[in-house]
Every structure is written in structure tokens, then in C-alpha cells.
Amino acid sequence: MTERREPPARNDAWPPSAVIYDAETIAARVRALAAEIDAAYEAEDRLLVVGLLKGSFIFLADLVRALSMPVQVDFLVVSSYGDAKVSSGRVRLEYAARSSMEGRNVLLVEDIVDSGTTLEDVVPRLLGLGARSVEICTLLHKRLGGSRHEPRFVGFDAPNAFLVGYGLDHAEDFRQLPYIASL
Ligand code: IMP
Numbered sequence: 001m002t003e004r005r006e007p008p009a010r011n012d013a014w015p016p017s018a019v020i021y022d023a024e025t026i027a028a029r030v031r032a033l034a035a036e037i038d039a040a041y042e043a044e045d046r047l048l049v050v051g052l053l054k055g056s057f058i059f060l061a062d063l064v065r066a067l068s069m070p071v072q073v074d075f076l077v078v079s080s081y082g083d084a085k086v087s088s089g090r091v092r093l094e095y096a097a098r099s100s101m102e103g104r105n106v107l108l109v110e111d112i113v114d115s116g117t118t119l120e121d122v123v124p125r126l127l128g129l130g131a132r133s134v135e136i137c138t139l140l141h142k143r144l145g146g147s148r149h150e151p152r153f154v155g156f157d158a159p160n161a162f163l164v165g166y167g168l169d170h171a172e173d174f175r176q177l178p179y180i181a182s183l
């Protein structure tokens with residue numbers, strides 16, 4: 001396609017060129033994470049993979065396809081950022097998973113853990129709904145906040161930059177990139 005595409009209506013270049021993790025690097029890491037998860041659970045655990053939308057949609061799709069054991073999939077929608085690059089510190093639940101959490105082993109899938117505010121809100125919520133266990137799998141971890149809910153499965157220790165692509169957005173732009181870049 002030679003047609004020139006209009007960039008997003010901000011100061012961000014399209015497409016962003018400061019690549020932090022390219023598609024091959026991500027794919028290899030996702031396969032390794034899936035192997036870790038396969039080793040940590042038994043098929044009898046009836047694992048329920050719960051993705052936090054929207055940021056986790058691409059990561060979750062790749063991750064579950066790399067798992068060998070049977071899982072079920074559901075989603076939660078929370079928002080904490082609005083259009084800003086720093087967390088508002090308040091988490092709003094916009095959509096709750098329809099699956100029953102009662103007695104389930106839940107694997108919460110996040111795109112990126114920054115301050116940990118989202119997990120502080122969501123993990124107790126899931127336990128309150130009767131989940132037997134809640135473990136967290138995040139593609140990226142900035143390791144900023146000393147969260148009480150540390151992810152058990154981490155893709156990459158991310159630099160303290162604002163990252164976009166592979167599901168991550170800035171004001172809803174850039175989610176489609178097959179790689180992760182910094183703005
Ligand atoms: P926390 O609640 O501060 O840990 O932030 C978690 C959520 O903020 C993530 O699920 C993302 O949606 C968003 N977020 C945090 N850092 C970034 C970033 O660098 N790029 C895009 N979104 C981010």
C-alpha cells in the first residue's frame with residue numbers, strides 16, 4: 001500500500017519508530033510464558049483466563065493459542081487512564097465478566113502493570129466473587145509500585161516510558177501495531 005495515511009491528530013508520529021520489543025521478540029516471550037503457565041496448572045484446574053480490556057486483547061489472543069491445556073476465556077473492562085499518560089488513580093469497572101468466579105482458578109491477563117492501582121482494585125473484586133485462586137499474567141511490568149498483588153507471570157520488565165502497540169494505546173491510538181514502541 002503506497003497511499004499515505006493520516007497520522008493520529010496529536011503530536012505522535014505514525015507509525016511510531018522507537019521500537020522497544022519487535023514482533024519476533026514478543027512472540028518468543030509469549031510462547032515461553034505459555035509454557036510456564038502450562039507447567040503451573042493441571043487440566044483439572046479448569047483455568048479461567050480473564051483479560052482486562054482493552055489493552056490485553058492481542059496478548060491474550062496470542063497467549064491462549066500457545067497454551068496446551070484447556071482453558072475458558074472471559075473479559076473485564078476497567079478504565080483508569082482516560083486519555084492521559086498518567087493513571088488517574090481511580091479504577092472504574094465498565095463491564096464485569098459474565099462467567100461465575102465461584103471456585104474457579106482465575107488467571108488475570110494484563111497488558112502492563114504500572115502503578116499497580118488496577119490490580120489493587122480487580123484482584124480483591126475477583127476473590128470477593130468466590131474465585132479459588134487469582135494469579136496475574138502481565139506482558140509488561142514497569143515495577144514502579146510495590147503492589148500487594150505481584151504478577152506470577154511476567155513477559156518483560158519494561159522501561160519507565162509510555163509504551164504503545166500490541167494492544168496498548170495512547171488515547172485509543174496505536175493498539176494495532178504488531179510491535180511495542182515508546183512515544
Ligand atoms: P496501573 O493501574 O497504574 O498499574 O496501570 C495499568 C493500566 O494502565 C494498564 O492496564 C494500561 O491500560 C495502562 N498503562 C499503564 N502504563 C501504560 C503505558 O506505558 N502505555 C499504555 N498504557 C499504559
Ligand code: MG
Nearest residue numbers: 053054055111
Ligand atoms: Mg489496560
